Amino acid sequence: MSKILIVEDETIIRTALRKLLERNQYEVSEAPSVKEATSKFQLKDFDLIVSDLRLPGAPGTDLIKLAGDTPVLIMTSYASLRSAVDSMRMGAVDYIAKPFDHDEMVNAVKRVIGKAKAANKAANNTQTASTTIAGMIGSSDVMQDLYNRIHKVAPTNATVLIHGETGTGKELVARALHEESNRNNHLMISVNCAAIPDTLIESELFGYEKGAFTGAATNREGLVAAADGGTLFLDEIGELPLEAQARLLRVLQEGEVRPLGSVESRKVDVRLVAATHRDLRKLAREGKFREDLYFRINVMQLELPPLRERGRDIISIAESLLQRYCAQFGKPQLKLSSAAMDAIMSYNWPGNVRELENAMQRAVILCEDSTEIGDHLLSIDMDAQDLNDNTGSSIFEPPRLASRGGGTSATEDLSLEDYFQRFVLEHQDTMSETELARKLGVSRKCLWERRQRLGIPRTKAGATAGK
Known part of the structure; x- marks a missing residue:
C-alpha cells in the first residue's frame, strides 16, 4: 500500500482529502505545517507528499528540497499560471488547483506514484550504466537519458553532434565520449572554432608545408593529424569558414588530410565530435554552412538540457x-x-x-x-526576470523600438530575442558596441555572445560608430 503525507493547514480540507485517499486504498498521514511534517515524520518514508502552497511558517514548496527523492504534488487555491510555473520549476511533480475535483485528485496521485515507481525500477536496472559520467552532476530524467545516450554511442566510432546553450557543458560531454571510447589511450584535441581567426583556421587544423605562404618557414602538422588515432573535438563548428568546411568534409569522407601547400595527402584515423549552440540546419538553408557537411556530422545528436x-x-x-x-x-x-x-x-x-x-x-x-x-x-x-515572465517581451524599451520603421505596433507580441535582434540591427550603424550594450542593459561580452547565437555580424560602420 502506497504511503501519502498530506500537509494542509485547513482542517476541513485535510480531513476530506485523507478520507478520499483512504477510500482509494492509500495509507495516509497528515500535518498542518512544514515544521510539523518534518519534525513528526521521515519524509523519505512516503511515496508522495501532497502539500498546500501557502502554509503558516513556510511555503509548501520548501518540502521539495527537504523531501529528497519523494515527489511533491502542490495544491493551491491561488490558481495562477505563475504559481504553477514557479512550483514546477522548483521541482514539484505536478500542480492542482483548489477546489479540485475528486477524480482529478485521485488520477493525479495515481499518475505521480506510478511514474515514480517506474522510474525507480528503471534506475535500479540501469544504475551502473547511467550514473557514472565524470564531472557531470544530476539525477533528473533528462540527465539520466543523456547519460544513457553517452554510454551507448561512446564505444562506437560514430560522429557526434552536441547541441546546447552556452554554458551547458558541451566539452564535458565530448570528454566523456572520448574517455569511454576505445580511443582513450590516444589524444583528444579540442579546438574552439570561434576563437581562431578565419585567416588561420585552415593552417591550424590541416597544417602546412614550408613556403605555403609568407611566414611558413617550416613544415607544421595540423591539429587534425595530431588527433590521429584519437578524438577531434570542434567546439562551435558553426563558426567554421566554408573553405575549411570543405577540407573537413574530405577528412570525414576519405579519411585523409592534405596540408596547405602540399600535393600529397596523409591518411588519418580521427573520430569527430562537434558542438554548437546554433541551428546548423537553418545555417545550411541560408548557405552559411555546407549542407553535405551537416548531414555528415549529424550521425548522432546529443541535446544538452539548459539548467x-x-x-x-x-x-x-x-x-x-x-x-x-x-x-x-x-x-x-x-x-x-x-x-x-x-x-x-x-x-x-x-x-x-x-x-x-x-x-x-x-x-x-x-x-x-x-x-x-x-x-x-x-x-x-x-x-x-519577473518582467520578462509577466509580459512575454523584454526590458529593452519595446514601445520606443516598435515605433520605428512603421508597421509594428507597440503591443506586438515579440520575444526577448526578437527585441534584441531588431534593436541591434536598427542601431548598430550609429552606435558603438559599448553604447549598444548600455542601452540594452547587458555587458559587452553578453552582447557578443548573443550576436553569435542569433547570427548578427558586426558591421564596419558599427565598429567605428561613436568614435
Missing part, C-alpha cells in the same frame, strides 16, 4: 560548487540558506552552469557569515 529544465539538479550543482569554492578560498564549509535555494530554483539561468559557477564564486568571496550564504549574495536579477 532551468533540470529541476532539483540545480541545487546539487550549486552545493557542489559551494564546497569547491569554500575550499579554494579558505572559507568554512558554508550552506545555502532557504531563501538562497528558493532564488536559485526560481531563476532562469540564461548562462546555465557557467553563470551559476560565477554566482557561487562571487557569493563565497563576499560572504561574511560563517555558516550560510544568503540570497542577496547571489546577485540574481529577479526583477528583470
